[in-house]
Amino acid sequence: MKNSKLDANIEFLYKGIITLDDPEDCKNFFEDLCTVSELQEMSRRIKAARMLSDGYVYSEIAAQTGLSTATISRVNHCIKYGNGGYSKVLENIKLQEKKNK
Numbered sequence: 001m002k003n004s005k006l007d008a009n010i011e012f013l014y015k016g017i018i019t020l021d022d023p024e025d026c027k028n029f030f031e032d033l034c035t036v037s038e039l040q041e042m043s044r045r046i047k048a049a050r051m052l053s054d055g056y057v058y059s060e061i062a063a064q065t066g067l068s069t070a071t072i073s074r075v076n077h078c079i080k081y082g083n084g085g086y087s088k089v090l091e092n093i094k095l096q097e098k099k100n101k
Contacts (some may be wrong), residue, residue, distance in 0.1 A: 049086040
């Protein structure tokens with residue numbers, strides 16, 4: 001069962017995030033919004049997604065990120081069967097890195 005007020009709040013968050021086109025503004029927003037632990041966890045998950053897409057195995061990812069294999073498995077499941085969010089972000093990062101070379 002969905003909570004429409006919660007859904008509206010989440011939608012408002014998404015709308016706010018997509019207004020940030022400057023990396024410094026994005027950094028400032030997330031540092032205000034999240035705890036250091038939350039930021040570290042999200043960054044470990046996106047690193048795991050990148051490593052999975054680069055063909056690393058779970059044990060290597062766990063060693064480099066500190067994530068549990070259960071979390072890595074969840075990230076992998078999202079990459080394969082999720083909404084395409086990780087794939088889109090990783091694709092955009094690769095395009096941006098090529099553009100900046």
